[in-house]
Amino acid sequence: MDVTESRYAPGERGPDPHIHREHADAFYVLEGALLFGLGPRLTEVLAPAGTLVLVPAGVIHTFGNDASRDATFLNVHAPSKGFADSLRARRDGRELAAERFDTFDPPADGGRTDADAVVRGDGEGDGIAVGASRALFKAEAADGDGTFCLLETTLAPGFPGPVPHVHERHVDSFFVVDGTLTLQVGDERIDAGSGSYAAVPPGNVHTFANESDEQVRVLNAMAPGGFEQYLKEVAAAASPERPPDPDTMAAIAARYDFVPR
Numbered sequence: 111m112d113v114t115e116s117r118y119a120p121g122e123r124g125p126d127p128h129i130h131r132e133h134a135d136a137f138y139v140l141e142g143a144l145l146f147g148l149g150p151r152l153t154e155v156l157a158p159a160g161t162l163v164l165v166p167a168g169v170i171h172t173f174g175n176d177a178s179r180d181a182t183f184l185n186v187h188a189p190s191k192g193f194a195d196s197l198r199a200r201r202d203g204r205e206l207a208a209e210r211f212d213t214f215d216p217p218a219d220g221g222r223t224d225a226d227a228v229v230r231g232d233g234e235g236d237g238i239a240v241g242a243s244r245a246l247f248k249a250e251a252a253d254g255d256g257t258f259c260l261l262e263t264t265l266a267p268g269f270p271g272p273v274p275h276v277h278e279r280h281v282d283s284f285f286v287v288d289g290t291l292t293l294q295v296g297d298e299r300i301d302a303g304s305g306s307y308a309a310v311p312p313g314n315v316h317t318f319a320n321e322s323d324e325q326v327r328v329l330n331a332m333a334p335g336g337f338e339q340y341l342k343e344v345a346a347a348a349s350p351e352r353p354p355d356p357d358t359m360a361a362i363a364a365r366y367d368f369v370p371r
Contacts, residue, residue, distance in 0.1 A: 111188035111258055111281065111333040113307065114197065118144070118175035118183075127152060127172045129221050130212045133191045134257045135171065136164040136249065138329060140287070142181030146173045149224025150216075160232025160262075166254035168222040184285060188258035188333040228253045235262070238345035242266035245345075251335030259335035265291070265326040271319035276312075276369045280332050283309040284318065289326035292319045315371045340366035 118124070127147065137144065143158040148171050157163050165171045175181040187193040191212035199206035228249065236247045246262040253259075274294065284291060286306045293300040293308055295316045302308055310316045320326040332338070343362045347354040354362070363370065 111186055111283075111331070112190045112192075112194040113187075113283065113285070113309070113331065114185045114194060115140075115285075115307070116183055116185060118142075118181045120175060120178050120180065123174040124172055125213075127170050127216050128213050129170055129216060130165075130167050130187075130191070131214060132167055132189075132212050134164060134166050134186075134188050134254045136162065136186040136188070136254075136258070136260070137173070138162050138184045138186070138248065138260065140182045140184065142175065142179050143177050144173050144181050144183060145176045146171060148227050149222070150220030151224070153224045155224075155227075155229055157229070158232065162228070162230045162235075162248040162260060164228035164249050164254050166222065166226055166228075169224065169227050170216045170221050171227070184329065186258060186260070186331060186333075226254070236342075238342055240345050240348050243269050245330075245341060247338055249335070250338050253335075256335045258331060258333035259338045260332075261330040261338060261341075263328045263330050265289075265320040265328065267320060267323045267325065269320040269326075271317050274315050274317045274371050275363075276315055276371055277310075277332075277337070277367045278312055278369060279367045280334055280337055281309055281311050282316070282337075283307065283331045285329040285331070287327040287329060289320070289324050290322050291326050291328055292321045294318070337367055340368055 139157050139159050139161050141159050146155040146163055193211050196206055196211040230248050238245050243266045244264050249260040286302050286304050288304055291302045293302055347358050
């Protein structure tokens with residue numbers, strides 16, 4: 111997947127209405143608000159901070175900032191179809207055909223309905239908790255075409271994190287909203303502060319923790335989606351005081367893309 115962080119000034123308009131044929135286009139608003147036009151009639155949807163807007167392939171969409179203050183947001187293209195390269199090409203004055211990054215004019219039949227898009231506002235989504243830590247599921251494999259999932263995660267002080275592990279089929283990534291997330295990737299330890307982003311490709315041993323005395327807020331994006339169901343099963347098997355026992359954890363992990371190392 112491609113993940114970009116953008117800032118739109120008041121009145122700034124995004125791209126003309128368009129569709130993607132092979133990937134989802136998703137937006138998580140960090141600050142301010144974006145105004146979207148979705149579907150054949152460009153139905154207006156206002157997305158303030160904390161909102162996820164997930165636009166599956168085939169849904170016409172456009173967006174901009176109609177408010178009086180800056181809007182900052184994360185934009186996820188999953189799977190990656192060259193969107194980040196298209197931005198670099200524009201920056202560098204290079205010509206790059208829109209087809210190269212899976213962007214096309216609206217189809218004559220109007221494409222998919224705006225009802226196929228997913229909009230979850232601030233605080234909306236299915237949630238789980240393990241002790242004082244919690245996660246809110248903003249996008250899951252059942253949303254759109256299942257190309258990615260996104261969790262709002264709050265880690266309590268001293269949260270030890272999972273055992274070191276590998277994902278063999280999906281990328282795991284972390285955008286730190288508040289606090290400092292401690293990441294271990296292979297032999298490298300990283301203290302990732304607010305605004306940091308880390309992506310762990312398949313096959314890399316990693317784990318994470320909150321070693322501070324303050325809460326850490328993280329957006330956890332994974333592509334493709336599906337692994338979020340592992341987290342739901344772990345939460346369901348946990349007690350209020352402690353995570354599931356190792357045998358239970360191993361049995362759950364065996365059903366998903368989680369290999370302890």
